[in-house]
Structure formats: C-alpha cells, structure tokens
Amino acid sequence: MTAVTVGGIDCGTNSIRLMIATVSENGMTVEVPRIMRVVRLGQDVDKTHRFDDEALARTYAAIDEFSAVLKEHPVDALRFVATSATRDAENRDEFEDAVQSRLGVRPDVIPGTEEAALSFLGATSVLESQDGPHMPPAPYMVVDLGGGSTEMVIGGDGVEAPADHPVAAFSMNIGSVRMSERHLVSDPPTRQQIDEAIADIDAHIDEAFATVPAGRTGTLIGVSGTVTTMSGIAMGLREYDRDAVDGAIVTVDDARTTCDRVLRMTRAERAEYQVIHPGRIDVIGGGALVWNRVLARVRDAVHEDSGRELNSYVTSEHGLLDGIVLNLGRRLLNS
Incomplete structure (x- = not known):
C-alpha cells in the first residue's frame, strides 16, 4: 500500500x-x-x-x-x-x-496531551518543505487556542531531538468560549471582569510553564480560529483570506494591540469586522485575551531564559485537523 x-x-x-x-x-x-x-x-x-x-x-x-x-x-x-x-x-x-x-x-x-501532540504534528508538517534560510529556527512552540482548552507543545531543537518531535506538552482549560462565559459576561467587559480573567489565564499558564520549557522557544506558531482571526485583523485584512493568513509572520506588539482592541469592543462593533466569523463574534474577546497573555508570557520567558527577543510569531491554518488526518494515514500505511 x-x-x-x-x-x-x-x-x-x-x-x-x-x-x-x-x-x-x-x-x-x-x-x-x-x-x-x-x-x-x-x-x-x-x-x-x-x-x-x-x-x-x-x-x-x-x-x-x-x-x-x-x-x-x-x-x-x-x-x-x-x-x-x-x-x-x-x-x-x-x-x-x-x-x-x-x-x-x-x-x-x-x-489534552494527545490533542497537543496532534496539533504539533499538523502545524510542523508544513515546515518540512522549507529548508535553508527559509526554515524557522527550532525549537518550535505550537499553541492551539480553542474554545474550551489551549494546548502548548514544544518540539526538539533539531540537535538533541528532531525539531518536529514534541518533547513537552500541556493542555490548559482556558479558551475563547470558556473565558467568555466564565468572566467576560458584560458587553463590553468591565475592567474587573478582564482582571479576573487575566488572573485565571495566568494561573493556567504558570501551570503549563512548569511542564513546557517556554523559554527555549525558537519559533512560536499559533493555530486555531482565534489566532488566525487576530492575525487577519492585525494585518489589516478587510475580510478573511485563508491564503494570506496562513504562514503570515505577525509581530507580537501588533498582535497584542489588536487583541486588546478586540477585547474592549462591543459585540456590535465586532460584527462590523468581516474578518471575524459570525459564529465567533460573542466569544472572540475571550480568545483575544488568552492569546494576548500567551504572547506576553512566552516572550518574557524567552527573554528571561536567554536574553533573546521573541518579536513575532508564525500564523498557521494547519493544526489539530491536519494532525488527525496525517497521523491516521501514516498508521494505516505502517499497519
């Protein structure tokens, strides 16, 4: 076969x-x-x-x-x-x-750990065709920000372990739907609601960092609807363009500014953005806040670990679904 x-x-x-x-x-x-x-x-x-x-x-x-x-x-x-x-x-x-x-x-x-590994497989599989100066530096940190959970998984450095091989993963029970329903219930959310959500998110990130060595991140790859939507808005797209967003490199500062702006919008204001899928309008604020905190915390961890500056991330349309399909196909081929 x-x-x-x-x-x-x-x-x-x-x-x-x-x-x-x-x-x-x-x-x-x-x-x-x-x-x-x-x-x-x-x-x-x-x-x-x-x-x-x-x-x-x-x-x-x-x-x-x-x-x-x-x-x-x-x-x-x-x-x-x-x-x-x-x-x-x-x-x-x-x-x-x-x-x-x-x-x-x-x-x-x-x-959550298997979800993280499959997301990592899907996100890194598209890097296999790149080499030389176009290859992003390892280790790769893949963050899959979903509605109910957010997975962090980091791969090898390409020396001691293959760059596409996950070496540590953690699944946090924070996501766009969960944070919106749990904390951001006003329209727009209040300062107190935002502060309580940040405390919740940061506590989960602290737990994740105890398992995942975020400070070693060479390239941060963000997948899922929240991340691709935030990237699209930061890029100034008038409507969502999958081909334009996939593989786009977005600065951390631009993304965090965008996340903060979207978080503080009313639902009616978000509805004016064609980049945002209608099904995400009422929960994208929660996702934006999670992504904002992840970006800030990973950047700080990298700086603290090595003094390097993590100034950008790679946006990917390839995550868990790609990993599911690729993993299933490979298992059939090897059976």
Whole structure:
C-alpha cells in the first residue's frame, strides 16, 4: 500500500471541521478542503458540565452534512476526534452514540496531551518543505487556542531531538468560549471582569510553564480560529483570506494591540469586522485575551531564559485537523 485516503473530523468546543486527504510517504494531498461549521457544542458546559440540547442539535446537523460529503468521497478510514467540551460533559455517552449512528465511527475523546501532540504534528508538517534560510529556527512552540482548552507543545531543537518531535506538552482549560462565559459576561467587559480573567489565564499558564520549557522557544506558531482571526485583523485584512493568513509572520506588539482592541469592543462593533466569523463574534474577546497573555508570557520567558527577543510569531491554518488526518494515514500505511 503506497497511499491511503482518510477523513478526519475535529469536534471542538466552538467549531467542528472535516477534511479528506490522501496520505503517502511523500506527505499529504488534500482531496476535500476543510469544511468548518461553528456549532458551539460547548455552550454552558463550563457551568453545567452537560451538553445543551440545542448545541447537540446544531452539532448533529453539521455531522449529517459531513456524512453526505463522506458518501460522495469514500475513505479508507475515518477518525472523529472530540476535545475539551466532550471531555467535560457528563452526558457525553448520548453524544457518542449519536455520532456512531450517523457516521459508523465512535468519537475518540482524546486527552489534552494527545490533542497537543496532534496539533504539533499538523502545524510542523508544513515546515518540512522549507529548508535553508527559509526554515524557522527550532525549537518550535505550537499553541492551539480553542474554545474550551489551549494546548502548548514544544518540539526538539533539531540537535538533541528532531525539531518536529514534541518533547513537552500541556493542555490548559482556558479558551475563547470558556473565558467568555466564565468572566467576560458584560458587553463590553468591565475592567474587573478582564482582571479576573487575566488572573485565571495566568494561573493556567504558570501551570503549563512548569511542564513546557517556554523559554527555549525558537519559533512560536499559533493555530486555531482565534489566532488566525487576530492575525487577519492585525494585518489589516478587510475580510478573511485563508491564503494570506496562513504562514503570515505577525509581530507580537501588533498582535497584542489588536487583541486588546478586540477585547474592549462591543459585540456590535465586532460584527462590523468581516474578518471575524459570525459564529465567533460573542466569544472572540475571550480568545483575544488568552492569546494576548500567551504572547506576553512566552516572550518574557524567552527573554528571561536567554536574553533573546521573541518579536513575532508564525500564523498557521494547519493544526489539530491536519494532525488527525496525517497521523491516521501514516498508521494505516505502517499497519
């Protein structure tokens, strides 16, 4: 077997995505570009620890749509990965049963560490075609900022360990939906709400830094809808352009200024920005605050560790979903 066609579904707290690709020894070729639907599966899960019936209905509608696509594009294998919201939901069995009845596969509710490793695989896989002066310096720190959780994972330095090999990972229970629902409940948020959210975020980052040596970061790579949206706004895009954002290098200062501005906007003001997906308007402030703190803390850690300045990061459209598909394809090829 020299190539396999596989499908991957990434079911997160805010959105669900499908991608179909052919995987071979030479890499991955996308057959059906990623399809993304904002379903807010994690609505109120932080508070109730249960899936809301309306959230389940929205998610099932997207899954039925994905099922129709998969019937038109048969695959050798399909993996459905569920993350933060499903990990926390007490009634997740109901959800898992419904997915299996619709797709014929049961969701893999993966731990945060595996989510981090797959995000790292997806983000770094696109670097394999670069070399020489175009290759970003290792170690790579990949941050996947989701709706319910944020993963930090750092790879080797390319000497003692391969640059594309994760050496430390941590999953924090902070994300755009979770922070917005837990703290930023006013429109716009109050100073006290922001301060309480910052304290919450920083406590989680402290815990992550005890496991992940952030000070060694050579290149910071940010993935997920929050990061790509903040990058798009910082770049001055009038509407979202995936090709323009993917691989874009954004300065930390520009991104932090953008994050702070978006955080303090009203929902109506955010709705005027075509760069922001309509399904993110009410929670992007929480994500912006998480990304702002991650940028500040990683930059400080690098400076404290080595005196180097981490002035920018790489924006990537390749993360968990790419990692799911690539990992599944490689396992089939090696079986």
